[in-house]
Amino acid sequence: FLISTGNPGHWLTPFLLPIPAAQVLHTLVADRARWQRPVLPVLLSRLSEKHQLLTVSQFAARQIESHWKRAVPFIHNPTSYPDAPFIPHGPYSKRILTAAHVIDYRNPFLWLNVAQRVCAKHPDAVFDWHGSGPLLDTMRMRAKGLPRVRFHGTSEDMQGAYANAAIYFQPSLLENHSLAVLEAMSYGLPCVVSDRGGLPES
Secondary structure (H helix, E strand, O other): OEEEEEEOOOOHHHOOOOEEEEEEEEEOOOOOOOOOOHHHHHHHHHOOOEEEEEEEHHHHHHHHHHHHHOOOOHHHHHHHHOOOOOOOOOOOOOOOEEEOOOOOOOHHHHHHHHHHHHHHHOOOOEEEEEOOOOOOHHHHHOOOOOEEEEEEOOOOHHHHHHHOEEEHHHHHOOOOOOOOHHHHHHHHOOOOOOOOOOOOOO
């Protein structure tokens, strides 16, 4: 029984059954998850050899050990574009790409501030954020009047977005092992990311 989830502590029911089960946890264990502290260490301590918890970054594995008192292995996320061609970008290409959920921990307000400052100095710079999320409408309103700063929402052609970008930018406050950063690197893009969570590991 294989479970792949982003919610720490959810979908652990198969671990109570006498069948082999593995869960891959894709998000971080946060300090605010108070209910997990007394419950999950007890549950995890009773797991048999048939039950395995894994995560997708060394950073997350250390967090789980710190919070849940259980050492777990990690397997890095793969990129979904394994055959992406390397595309040399022209010296004057200044399209900066972000592909992420538009949510507070992805730091869209700092992103917009950086975009404004860079665009003021570089008339050919363009900032594109692809992704939906609870702050999408707010950020679109704040970017009004900035024609070279765009929040696209959900995009169907992300491969085209990566292929046409010159730099990938992700200033997240919290991150595990970012698929978008891996995808950007598979297209040969230099990545400017924050020194948080699993991003330096990526």
